Amino acid sequence: MDVNMDVKLKFRLYRFSVWCGVAVAVANTLAFSVIGKLTPPVAPTDNAATVAQFMSDHRSGILWAVVLMGLVVPLFYPFAVITSLQMRRIEGGWGLLSMVQLTTGVVAPTGWLYPLAVLATAAYRPDRSPELIRLLSDQFWLTYVGVAVIFVVNVGSIGVAALIDRSPKPVFPRWFGWINIVLAVVFLPGVFVYVVTDGPFAWDGAYALYGPTIAFVVWKIAMIVVLLRAVKSEERETLEQSQAVPVEA
Template identity: 80%
Template sequence: MDVKLKFKLYRMSVWCGVVVVIANTLAFSVFGHLSPPVSPSDNAQQVADFLTEHRTGILWAVVTMGVFAPFFYPFAVITSLQMRRIEGGWGLLSMIQLTTAVVAPTGWVYPLAVLATAAYRPHRSPELMQLLSDQFWLTYVGVAVIFVINVAVIGLSALIDRRPEPVFPRWFGWLNLVLAAAFFPGVFVYVATDGPFAWDGLFTVLIPSIAFVVWKIAMIVVLLRAVKSEEREVLGQQTAVPAAA
């Protein structure tokens, strides 16, 4: 493949992360009115009323994420390709990152599809609508714990990099470890019905949501830098070979 085309595709893959952030914000906050979350203490009729009122937005939220969530895959692959440079080839960290990252689109689209099922027929029993709503929130918030490993291995790769020009800066490594810890409390939504560990709580939704935005912005910045540095290395090697000959 032509080198310029290759790195153009790399940069496009990084910018796919921006597409995902915009789509995620539109789907969950604008279309679906799911931010902030409904309260776990709402009764069946309150949940049914919410789903009925926002039915159209919720259905379009699923459509939006169904179209744009797959853009996360190029973003995940370019992340692993840069980690591969650190490991000198495909290794444990780059493969863990890639295999855990593939869960992300499903972790957004599948829970939303469950909520769309609840809203799809507005005259359904309120109790059934509440059941499906519960499944949405427990799955959507609870599955975030998977990204603890995903984000942590990215941070670890930055900290173990011994290249003269590191792929990722060391501050980025520490930031990822902190953000990984911020995603962990989401798993406690399964045992909490109120307070900071419920699905609308401080430690399960608010802090992880902020952490996700910070992580995504930081990832985009450092990945663009990493792709640029790799391009310089490759072009430098191509220049050096004819000169040596």
């Protein structure tokens, strides 16, 4: 009886970890599009006065958006961990793919919070020199969009794990593996923001910003659905195994 109660608690925590990913996705949407009004972003070609005016006009929203993300983004950690725990089932223990996913997943919160701290610095003092405000704005967008390339490895490792699973009841469905491979490629163009100031590969462009943004939403929805199913299947297997163990006299 005690074992069953422990198992139920364990999988409640697992499900909570999956839903943490939903909280992060919702907070990210609210922070950038509703509260901070950062979409569409300032353009790389905007002059210092335009960028400074944008920061002044959206100062309160930007600062509160950073506060919201600061409170919610740490929830990405349990989401990253539960993802690796499910990949661990595929590898039969901690292996290369599950560890790669975990280590790159750990970087994700920093990839959000550090650039946002820079953005908050830009908006914090509206009387600062417009040139300095633009400098900080440049650092935010170059870092925020550019580091998305880390997700290429993160999402790719999940895709490979799904595709190599040959068990009778795979942890992740095969179609999910292919989706992750495709989305990993979509995340790649963000790295080119460092060498262009205009066009689809700029930080406000279709390939660097909007493509990865849409890919992230699609990935997050697919991850939630698949992870909940994976946790449910693991719980069922664990309960079946515990019931199959003979009781000692």
